[in-house]
Amino acid sequence: MKSFTLLLLILSFILYPLPSSSSSLFKHRLLRTEPSSTKQTETKISYKTKYLQQNLDHFTFNNNLPTFPQRYLLNTDHWDPSSVGPIFFYCGNEGDIVWFAQNSGFLWEIAPMFKAMLVFPEHRYYGESVPFGSKDEAYKNASTLSYLTSEQALADFAVLITYLKHNYSALLSPVVLFGGSYGGMLAAWMRLKYPHIAVGALAASAPILQFEDIIPPQTFYDIVSNDFRRESVTCFNYIKQSWDEIASRGQTNDGLVQLTRTFNFCQQLNSAEDLSGWLSSAYSYLAMVNYPYPSEFMMPLPGHPIKEVCRRIDGGPPGTSIPERIYEGVNVYYNYTGEAKCFELDDDPHGLSGWNWQACTEMVMPMSSSPDFSMFPPYEFNYSSFEEECLKEFGVKPRPKWITTEFGGHNIHATLKKFGSNIIFSNGLLDPWSGGSVLQNISESVVALVTEEGAHHIDLRASTKNDPTWLIEQRATEIKLIQGWISDHYQKNKVIFDM
């Protein structure tokens, strides 16, 4: 079960199982001839594309290192500099920033009301923001990749905001941070580490507690499994039974030929493990995007997609084999439009592969699959094997305790009870990442917004006419809290403004 266990170890925050840049990890994806982002935009957006030269290492003074161009998208259409309008700053995640900008409709929708400047900076080593001249050079080896860390990314953001404030004579403009998933973690950490730079952060679906021993390692897959069980126990059981059946068929070449045909792959499967990885990715990502209305973040999907997956798994006529049922189900995820003629295992249209490096260095998130509650094959996280894989893949040794040393996480309620302010941790309980996030208020202004029916950072998406009441209310609460941070900022700086 090699590829599956690796999937358990290194799972992207975004809605993709991450293909490695150079290895055979995670070769499961619908083949796309064009990136989904070009046609999935729900919000009409316009921006200027800009670049700022950044130091490759902010925390040393090595003159031999080159700088690199950080791309950022800028919109000042609604910004009112005369009234020290706010700056809304989206903390770019592990991918092309245009894609995140297109899928963060909430910011675009509220910018006019706040007269806010919008900034979408790209995370270093992703999209166009790569050092050493090209992605090939930047991703060449552990030495060139070594500057791809969250601390450096936060410092990039700090430098960029400082630069923008000077450049736009916006020294007193309050900066509000936004981010979803890994971007949400960055937003929360940025507010904690750089309180002088931003007045608050909306950290959507930000699993800042998914490290070390803070939460039980089986949390993620238990939530995915529950998402399926709540729709249909039969469906849950079919999936749970499918792994052995697939493994058993995969032991012979004939079996693999048959599985290849059943699951409609363009090329012959090399192992049952590849298929298992492809399936478990689909389930995990379905749990994340289990939105109540049709969406197209990564894949065009119906509303309540898990309900639809289970309807198809359960719905086959008597005599339908388990693999056939499973295929009908995951077709909802991989081919809801019916446009795919066949499937490929490998694809990465949004350039997310750098996450594998991050997961092998500081973003070590132990994940297991419990024999009792999970529909996935039992699996226990083993740090030694994980380390070995990372050494093999990148020649790098992870630092599994570093994130909690640098950013904390243990006992966070006591730590932040009287420290820090103005952070919203928003989470939907259907989202498997919610288990590693902050689900209870910590203080008066470090608060948790939890929705029973929400999935992965749904609140950051553009509004739709199908939005349920709880989502409309959640966004209204977020707006109110952000307004409070901004008013408070103006109040605290009243003396300065009055001068």
Add this chain to the structure above:
Amino acid sequence: MKSFTLLLLILSFILYPLPSSSSSLFKHRLLRTEPSSTKQTETKISYKTKYLQQNLDHFTFNNNLPTFPQRYLLNTDHWDPSSVGPIFFYCGNEGDIVWFAQNSGFLWEIAPMFKAMLVFPEHRYYGESVPFGSKDEAYKNASTLSYLTSEQALADFAVLITYLKHNYSALLSPVVLFGGSYGGMLAAWMRLKYPHIAVGALAASAPILQFEDIIPPQTFYDIVSNDFRRESVTCFNYIKQSWDEIASRGQTNDGLVQLTRTFNFCQQLNSAEDLSGWLSSAYSYLAMVNYPYPSEFMMPLPGHPIKEVCRRIDGGPPGTSIPERIYEGVNVYYNYTGEAKCFELDDDPHGLSGWNWQACTEMVMPMSSSPDFSMFPPYEFNYSSFEEECLKEFGVKPRPKWITTEFGGHNIHATLKKFGSNIIFSNGLLDPWSGGSVLQNISESVVALVTEEGAHHIDLRASTKNDPTWLIEQRATEIKLIQGWISDHYQKNKVIFDM
């Protein structure tokens, strides 16, 4: 006035003008045959010397970098692990840690009362905590020096505390940070950046606002000058007149021979500038250690040393030349015991030379000398010249805005009004560094303790029988505040302790 202007630019936090490791900067010091620390200890201390291997760069994952041994001094004599006793952690400054431990009597005195573990970690690149095997190798060039930054030092502290907590089963022990001068800045920044690691910080004489344009650049030298003027206007005027007189004499070789003799140097002076630097260092450091009782932090001195300096400058019989008066005065600083037979310009017994690198990279503190209020020659800070000197000296370009980007400083009262907690900024107004520190309460628990008659982090020193009432009261307030942080920590973690 080259060496004087450089003194204005790069002035150590500690009581020494810093000699550069390789250049002619700051060659002015009493020759000592043994480090002052061996005979100046006011507190009897005992400790175990330990080492922890640290990553050279915490914020990148470059496997080719070596680790280095961080030295730390540990005392567990009074620590009560059964009651989750606190850990008192002194943030080591830019020098040998033994020296700081010996001169931080306050910690040693209060440890028994708190049943605290005492930890004195050494700052990287100082004392024995040097990478690349030796100080020569570590200080070889900009490449090897590049990891000498405050962020890396804070990360060293975070890793060390985390390690100690695990190693001593002290996961729930509250950590209280202490530090004076640069160490005080580190303590304050550490509390802000690592709230999950320490519950509070006593930042004594920590000029965290001495950067960029936060305070007027003439602040430091104005305070030094005021310290002299308040003792004697005549003395102030003699000093103010002395610079021209010295410069004028220094223009001929005969004049230099005469100055060398007047000031009793072991070797012939090369320029009047060297002498001016030597003198202005003495004045600045006298202002810092203008303690109300005899002390021996760097130099054996009488109580109220500036009073004594001015008594001697003013006291010469009619006809005494200005240089002779000045010599009588600075003799108090450089040779109060009368043991020095003659003076050398160059000396660095506590290994402080790394500060020159720090000042040339991130610790850029603009300092000017105002023509109106200063007793020093007028001087205006010029960033371009400063940058040029650093490029020449180290081949490194400073980042003058980096500290405020990383740690803040502008508008700090608004920023921290509702963010952060449990920091004491203690300052004595005689200390020239007090002008760059926090002198007003920011919030209920980020507070300023200001004493009119205090000098450089006097509160961290051991108590003496001559302590004035205000000092006794200041320390009592600090103890009370620290007790409050610790009680609050126990209260917040009650659920965990009760389990």
